Amino acid sequence: MKALTDLFENFGVDWPKFLAQTILFLIVYLILRRYAFASVIAMLEERRRRIEEAQLNAEKIKKQLAEAELRYEEIIRKANLDAEKMIDEARSSAEAILTKETQRAIKDAESIIARAQEVTLLERQRMIDEVKKGMLSLVMETTSKVVGKVITPDDQQRLTKETTAALAA
Numbered sequence: 001m002k003a004l005t006d007l008f009e010n011f012g013v014d015w016p017k018f019l020a021q022t023i024l025f026l027i028v029y030l031i032l033r034r035y036a037f038a039s040v041i042a043m044l045e046e047r048r049r050r051i052e053e054a055q056l057n058a059e060k061i062k063k064q065l066a067e068a069e070l071r072y073e074e075i076i077r078k079a080n081l082d083a084e085k086m087i088d089e090a091r092s093s094a095e096a097i098l099t100k101e102t103q104r105a106i107k108d109a110e111s112i113i114a115r116a117q118e119v120t121l122l123e124r125q126r127m128i129d130e131v132k133k134g135m136l137s138l139v140m141e142t143t144s145k146v147v148g149k150v151i152t153p154d155d156q157q158r159l160t161k162e163t164t165a166a167l168a169a
Contacts, residue, residue, distance in 0.1 A: 132164065139163050 008015070139159060 136160055136163055 008018075136159075140156060143159060
């Protein structure tokens with residue numbers, strides 16, 4: 001023990017002052033522990049708890065964001081598939097309508113051509129009939145002038161048959 005006291009004396013430790021300083025330190029420590037450290041520790045504990053909650057919330061938000069991105073990608077993929085399907089349906093529908101309208105236009109054109117041919121044939125036949133009538137009238141007139149007599153209905157009929165046969169050939 002003497003060595004210990006010698007050691008303390010070499011370092012300039014004065015026992016009564018040392019004891020007084022130790023008691024004062026303990027009193028200050030207990031007061032600080034009771035009033036200051038408790039609130040500081042509580043504040044630090046509250047801060048640690050909030051940081052943990054924030055980290056948990058950040059992880060939860062990251063998970064939700066990842067799920068939202070997956071849903072977003074799925075929705076985009078589905079929308080693209082639906083759009084492609086609609087485009088294909090529209091193309092098919094347009095092709096069907098085009099084919100149908102083309103066929104209808106061809107039928108209409110064929111109908112118009114057939115009617116035009118029919119009208120042309122009727123007009124040609126009418127013109128031929130007019131020419132025949134005109135020829136018959138001329139033949140009868142010429143015959144009556146050449147013969148110098150009035151042509152009877154029997155003569156007209158015979159001349160009409162002969163002229164019609166000649167014109168038909």
